[in-house]
Amino acid sequence: MNIRTNEEVRLALEEGRPVVALESTIISHGMPYPRNVETALNVERIIRENGAVPATVGIIDGVGVVGMTEDEIEEFGKRGGIAKVSRRDLPIIVAKKAWGATTVATTMILANMAGVEIFVTGGIGGVHRGATETMDISADLQELAHTNVSVICAGAKAILDIPLTLEYLETFGVPVLGYQTDDFPAFYTRSSGVKVEYRADSPLEVAEIIKAKREMKLDGGVLIGNPIPEEDSLDPQIMNAAIDKALACAKKDGIKGKEVTPYLLAKVKDITNDSSLDSNIKLVYNNARLGAQIACELCKNR
Numbered sequence: 001m002n003i004r005t006n007e008e009v010r011l012a013l014e015e016g017r018p019v020v021a022l023e024s025t026i027i028s029h030g031m032p033y034p035r036n037v038e039t040a041l042n043v044e045r046i047i048r049e050n051g052a053v054p055a056t057v058g059i060i061d062g063v064g065v066v067g068m069t070e071d072e073i074e075e076f077g078k079r080g081g082i083a084k085v086s087r088r089d090l091p092i093i094v095a096k097k098a099w100g101a102t103t104v105a106t107t108m109i110l111a112n113m114a115g116v117e118i119f120v121t122g123g124i125g126g127v128h129r130g131a132t133e134t135m136d137i138s139a140d141l142q143e144l145a146h147t148n149v150s151v152i153c154a155g156a157k158a159i160l161d162i163p164l165t166l167e168y169l170e171t172f173g174v175p176v177l178g179y180q181t182d183d184f185p186a187f188y189t190r191s192s193g194v195k196v197e198y199r200a201d202s203p204l205e206v207a208e209i210i211k212a213k214r215e216m217k218l219d220g221g222v223l224i225g226n227p228i229p230e231e232d233s234l235d236p237q238i239m240n241a242a243i244d245k246a247l248a249c250a251k252k253d254g255i256k257g258k259e260v261t262p263y264l265l266a267k268v269k270d271i272t273n274d275s276s277l278d279s280n281i282k283l284v285y286n287n288a289r290l291g292a293q294i295a296c297e298l299c300k301n302r
């Protein structure tokens, strides 16, 4: 597959400096224009301020881009109808020379091809509620099991079945860390009420775990759950009510397959009158800081 990077990312990789990958589904399917572009550019700035180089990932005319330009990010945010591309969609979008927004899974694939080990996002996909019937399990989880990229997220939204998601990750050997917490975070709120087995309290500690995994050649990523800052978190009762309502709407509207996640995210945003959007943005900024710090630690005496 054709991959290209921008000049800043190319130089950083060549010189062994820290690079942090970012996904584009969050831009084209996760937030409205123009706040999506504003957020994506702020995330890049925060990563630079914390000593790393940002690489926003997407597919442009069938080419995997690891490190978009500002103009390309703007275009991703503005242009309608960009396909959401997960692992199974990737060869089709490439063959058609189309544009594609990369999910967590696909961002990991392209980051790995370019040699980027750290990836910051908001929330990952997971095992959906009712998956014992529907088998709706995000391809993100298999990617975490096999592809050597570690992901910093604010946990997973309660649109998912969080205990089942953690069980699945355990089965497939994905280390899950709570960052300065003993609970798996639930995106808008600091805790899902589900314990994680391991916590890490500094970027160095996380980097040492990633390094140990790499040195043992245990394929796959480490998942780091970084809770939303207290001051930006939302009332769990309000959020859970909004999520229940969104799930009921999805059922009524017969939403299936890859549309499920974007549909639920948009519904939750509507039901909460966009108040969830501010929190969403803040938690991504918080993850960007931590991701850059971890990438810096990983690069020291490599």
Ligand code: PSU
Residues within 6 Å of the ligand: 023, 025, 026, 029, 030, 086, 102, 103, 104, 105, 122, 123, 124, 125, 126, 137, 138, 139, 140, 157, 187, 257, 258, 259, 261, 262, 265
């Ligand atoms: N969860 C969020 N925000 C998101 C996504 C998930 O809270 O933007 C996006 C990510 O790109 C993730 C994808 O990789 O949705 C998962 O989609 P699916 O469940 O179809 O695999």
Ligand code: MN
Residues within 6 Å of the ligand: 136, 137, 138, 257, 258, 260
């Ligand atoms: Mn799905």
